[in-house]
Amino acid sequence: MAKVAVLGSGSWGTALSIVLSDNGHEVSLWGRSENQVNAINEDRINTRYLPEIELPENITAYTRIGDALNKADVILAVVPTKAMREVLKTAREHIEKPLLFVHASKGIEPESHMRISEIIEEEIPESLRTGVVALSGPSHAEEVCRRQPTTVTSSSLIMKHAEQVQDLFMNQHFRVYTNPDLIGVEIGGALKNIIAIGTGMTYGIGFGDNAKAALMTRGLAEIARLGLKLGATPLTFAGLSGLGDLIVTCTSIHSRNWRAGNMLGKGKSVDEVEAEMGMVVEGIRTTKAAYQVAKATGVEMPITEELYHVLFDNKPAKEAVTELMGRVKKHEVEDLKLGDQDPLNHFEP
Numbered sequence: 001m002a003k004v005a006v007l008g009s010g011s012w013g014t015a016l017s018i019v020l021s022d023n024g025h026e027v028s029l030w031g032r033s034e035n036q037v038n039a040i041n042e043d044r045i046n047t048r049y050l051p052e053i054e055l056p057e058n059i060t061a062y063t064r065i066g067d068a069l070n071k072a073d074v075i076l077a078v079v080p081t082k083a084m085r086e087v088l089k090t091a092r093e094h095i096e097k098p099l100l101f102v103h104a105s106k107g108i109e110p111e112s113h114m115r116i117s118e119i120i121e122e123e124i125p126e127s128l129r130t131g132v133v134a135l136s137g138p139s140h141a142e143e144v145c146r147r148q149p150t151t152v153t154s155s156s157l158i159m160k161h162a163e164q165v166q167d168l169f170m171n172q173h174f175r176v177y178t179n180p181d182l183i184g185v186e187i188g189g190a191l192k193n194i195i196a197i198g199t200g201m202t203y204g205i206g207f208g209d210n211a212k213a214a215l216m217t218r219g220l221a222e223i224a225r226l227g228l229k230l231g232a233t234p235l236t237f238a239g240l241s242g243l244g245d246l247i248v249t250c251t252s253i254h255s256r257n258w259r260a261g262n263m264l265g266k267g268k269s270v271d272e273v274e275a276e277m278g279m280v281v282e283g284i285r286t287t288k289a290a291y292q293v294a295k296a297t298g299v300e301m302p303i304t305e306e307l308y309h310v311l312f313d314n315k316p317a318k319e320a321v322t323e324l325m326g327r328v329k330k331h332e333v334e335d336l337k338l339g340d341q342d343p344l345n346h347f348e349p
Contacts, residue, residue, distance in 0.1 A: 193283030204265020
């Protein structure tokens with residue numbers, strides 16, 4: 001059994017702590033709020049994020065990262081992208097031996113355009129880490145903590161590290177697959193939040209299932225286009241961290257990105273949405289980062305571009321949808337290639 005330091009006491013960090021606890025591991029859960037930490041230790045409840053879930057006894061919460069990291073074997077980082085560097089810098093000062101770093105966050109850093117694994121590698125010296133692994137896939141904390149069936153992907157450039165994380169987390173409720181395509185897994189997990197905002201937005205405007213299906217399908221095409229440009233494997237986007245995560249995030253009321261988009265579609269501003277949500281909406285920052293990456297790499301991402309203008313240029317949501325529908329005609333698969341196979345070769349000239 002391992003001692004795992006979970007950095008981030010939000011709903012997802014808490015839910016993953018429960019999975020680790022169920023598997024017999026000792027869990028040290030770090031959070032910023034003293035009231036929240038006290039409630040976890042004394043009442044066995046995360047009152048802010050999962051108030052109806054009783055937490056196991058072998059989860060201990062701390063407000064100081066150094067205490068949470070004491071004698072840890074594995075670090076699981078579950079904080080928003082914008083907080084990742086700050087948390088890693090603080091954690092770095094308390095690491096006494098090389099540890100396996102796992103992250104379950106989904107985002108891309110604006111300006112640097114780094115994925116989470118790249119941020120970890122930049123902030124944590126190689127001498128202090130044995131490996132870096134991403135844990136991603138279609139998973140709502142509200143269902144995981146109730147031990148409802150869930151499947152996710154463990155991904156690393158070194159397969160033995162992905163398998164180590166698979167062994168840490170896998171049980172009868174929480175099934176873990178491995179995938180060596182770290183780029184694809186992280187890109188799929190991050191960019192699906194953009195499309196979830198878009199699908200929520202169409203619902204808020206008053207559109208139906210046709211619009212939702214169109215946005216999800218063409219959104220997946222955008223995700224795959226950018227992923228392939230960055231070096232991902234195409235089939236990853238048909239898997240758990242691609243299509244699977246897209247489905248669960250774009251169709252569920254548990255999705256904070258969908259809820260944010262829904263409010264935007266009803267006319268609320270980004271500031272109003274973030275204030276009402278009271279939690280980080282990862283897809284907002286990721287939209288900015290993906291827009292920047294698309295421009296830098298020359299990848300066409302019309303949905304992302306229109307959402308960027310809605311989020312950062314105050315463009316009306318309905319106007320953005322109208323412009324998407326009015327784009328120049330295209331073949332559905334004209335930009336899709338698998339190896340040397342060009343799907344348009346099958347068409348008569």
